[in-house]
Amino acid sequence: MNAPTPAAGLAASAPPAAAPDAVLEGAGLGFGYGVGDAVFRDVSLKVERREIVCLLGASGCGKSTLLRVLAGLESADAGAVRFLGQPLTSPHPRSALVFQQASLLPWLTVERNAAFGLDFTHQPRIAEAVRRARVASALAAVGLAGREKAWPAELSGGMAQRVALARALAREPELLFADEPFSALDAITRAEMQSLLVELVHRWHAAVLLVTHDIDEAILVADRILLMGGRPGGILAEWTVDIERPRSAAPEAVARLRLEILEALRRSSLR
Amino acid sequence: MDRLRSLLLPLSGLAAAALLWAAGTAWLAGVSPIAAAFSPLAALRAFEPLFGDSYIWTHIGVSLKRVAVGLAAALAVGVPLGILTGVSRRFASATGTLFQFLRMVSPLSWMPLAVMALGVGDAPVFFLLAFAALWPILLNTAAGVAQLDRNWLTLARSLSATRRETVLRVIVPGITAHILTGARLAIGIIWIILVPAEMLGVSAGLGYFILDTRDRLAYAELMAAILLIGFLGFLIDYGARRLHDRWLHQA
Numbered sequence: 255m256n257a258p259t260p261a262a263g264l265a266a267s268a269p270p271a272a273a274p275d276a277v278l279e280g281a282g283l284g285f286g287y288g289v290g291d292a293v294f295r296d297v298s299l300k301v302e303r304r305e306i307v308c309l310l311g312a313s314g315c316g317k318s319t320l321l322r323v324l325a326g327l328e329s330a331d332a333g334a335v336r337f338l339g340q341p342l343t344s345p346h347p348r349s350a351l352v353f354q355q356a357s358l359l360p361w362l363t364v365e366r367n368a369a370f371g372l373d374f375t376h377q378p379r380i381a382e383a384v385r386r387a388r389v390a391s392a393l394a395a396v397g398l399a400g401r402e403k404a405w406p407a408e409l410s411g412g413m414a415q416r417v418a419l420a421r422a423l424a425r426e427p428e429l430l431f432a433d434e435p436f437s438a439l440d441a442i443t444r445a446e447m448q449s450l451l452v453e454l455v456h457r458w459h460a461a462v463l464l465v466t467h468d469i470d471e472a473i474l475v476a477d478r479i480l481l482m483g484g485r486p487g488g489i490l491a492e493w494t495v496d497i498e499r500p501r502s503a504a505p506e507a508v509a510r511l512r513l514e515i516l517e518a519l520r521r522s523s524l525r
Numbered sequence: 526m527d528r529l530r531s532l533l534l535p536l537s538g539l540a541a542a543a544l545l546w547a548a549g550t551a552w553l554a555g556v557s558p559i560a561a562a563f564s565p566l567a568a569l570r571a572f573e574p575l576f577g578d579s580y581i582w583t584h585i586g587v588s589l590k591r592v593a594v595g596l597a598a599a600l601a602v603g604v605p606l607g608i609l610t611g612v613s614r615r616f617a618s619a620t621g622t623l624f625q626f627l628r629m630v631s632p633l634s635w636m637p638l639a640v641m642a643l644g645v646g647d648a649p650v651f652f653l654l655a656f657a658a659l660w661p662i663l664l665n666t667a668a669g670v671a672q673l674d675r676n677w678l679t680l681a682r683s684l685s686a687t688r689r690e691t692v693l694r695v696i697v698p699g700i701t702a703h704i705l706t707g708a709r710l711a712i713g714i715i716w717i718i719l720v721p722a723e724m725l726g727v728s729a730g731l732g733y734f735i736l737d738t739r740d741r742l743a744y745a746e747l748m749a750a751i752l753l754i755g756f757l758g759f760l761i762d763y764g765a766r767r768l769h770d771r772w773l774h775q776a
């Protein structure tokens with residue numbers, strides 16, 4: 255694992271031209287809500303193809319806001335976002351979102367929830383048969399084969415979040431944005447979902463930008479961890495996690511990294 | 526046993542009212558003999574010719590049709606306006622005061638204007654009923670939009686949904702329960718406005734029938750008609766409530 259890279263170093267260098275293998279690239283991003291103070295300033299980051307990047311930071315430091323800007327849901331006050339090399343102005347069809355709440359539509363069955371949006375005007379045209387096949391394989395992958403006709407009200411929180419994950423996978427995204435997707439689940443379900451997420455994004459060849467305030471989740475899941483903090487927020491440090499998976503098999507390496515990140519987090523909150 | 530009791534109490538309330546009614550008319554009959562025609566027994570006896578001649582069915586049919594048309598028109602206007610109020614803050618603040626103002630004017634105040642503008646016949650009645658029913662539908666629809674899960678809207682945006690897709694695939698199904706609540710309240714209001722609205726410029730319907738019995742001095746029939754209006758209103762509300770509950774169980 256690398257030593258933390260000071261964010262100032264990242265920001266000072268000129269933003270590099272979009273490499274062909276970067277899915278997402280934000281350069282010099284700044285954003286504030288209305289007339290208030292900036293939530294973050296001069297944030298630059300990159301997500302490579304098939305890479306799992308965790309954005310870690312204390313509550314309220316602006317992680318969700320940064321995610322919304324990167325996903326094209328809000329437009330930045332400064333800087334630019336590029337998705338697959340193209341400037342991003344609105345959510346890209348090859349990206350998908352998962353929230354803390356499953357937010358299933360209660361009037362649709364599990365199957366229709368997973369298929370939701372695939373037929374929208376601005377989505378890539380796909381044949382009905384392909385659509386069905388995608389939904390079926392996504393539901394099977396999250397372990398919900400056989401529950402296609404169930405209603406959301408009949409599902410547990412973990413099952414609902416599985417449907418939300420299937421809904422994202424069915425779009426075959428290049429990049430999955432996830433904002434604390436497991437923090438509303440109990441510890442056991444959360445651990446299950448964390449390994450399921452890693453397994454599935456590898457199988458789907460997708461990259462992930464995962465927002466979390468749970469250090470253990472970040473270490474368990476991430477290829478790279480970005481620490482966000484400060485006021486206005488910025489990327490304070492970065493770690494590449496090169497611990498072999500499954501990471502639960504390397505408790506010492508995990509513990510060492512955990513201590514290091516915890517220390518950096520503590521220093522960032524003292525600033 | 527509980528079932529029996531839950532039926533017994535409402536029935537005893539109704540029986541007590543009937544007794545009071547009988548005692549009142551009996552006492553008044555001592556003062557003025559005409560009051561006997563208003564007694565419960567006379568009213569019950571009047572039901573037989575009412576349904577026997579079957580002309581009351583025509584009046585009931587005409588009135589129910591007006592209820593349906595008024596409700597349909599109110600839904601057609603109220604739901605889109607309610608959605609607009611819910612999604613556009615500018616539209617909401619531009620129209621909020623106006624709507625509160627219009628809502629507080631009794632719909633019946635428009636009756637002379639409606640007759641002048643739309644002529645005698647069904648049209649002004651449709652207008653009055655729809656106008657009265659508009660507000661609960663509009664307000665409930667707007668409240669439904671305000672209570673939508675924000676993540677559903679974010680989800681729609683993340684899918685680059687068009688405005689049309691957002692409205693038809695997320696907002697409308699998401700607020701159906703609220704619309705049904707509004708419709709149920711609207712039906713209650715329509716039923717109350719119906720009778721006075723039918724007292725002007727029409728020649729059929731329950732409101733017309735009330736005036737007709739008065740003009741024919743058929744007071745027993747008048748009382749029977751009042752009972753009938755109450756009973757039909759009760760049935761309609763019961764049906765609307767059942768429909769509403771059914772949707773909620775499904776969703």
Ligand SMILES: Nc1ncnc2c1ncn2[C@@H]1O[C@H](COP(=O)(O)OP(=O)(O)OP(=O)(O)O)[C@@H](O)[C@H]1O
Nearest residue numbers: 287290293311312313314315316317318319320467
């Ligand atoms: N819609 C909004 N309007 C105005 N201010 C907002 C809005 N959303 C968030 N903020 C503010 O922006 C700051 C960053 O919020 P954000 O939700 O991005 O933080 P976060 O790191 O995701 O926090 P958490 O871990 O609690 O989810 C906070 O101070 C918050 O009050």
Ligand SMILES: [Mg+2]
Nearest residue numbers: 317318319433
């Ligand atoms: Mg957040």
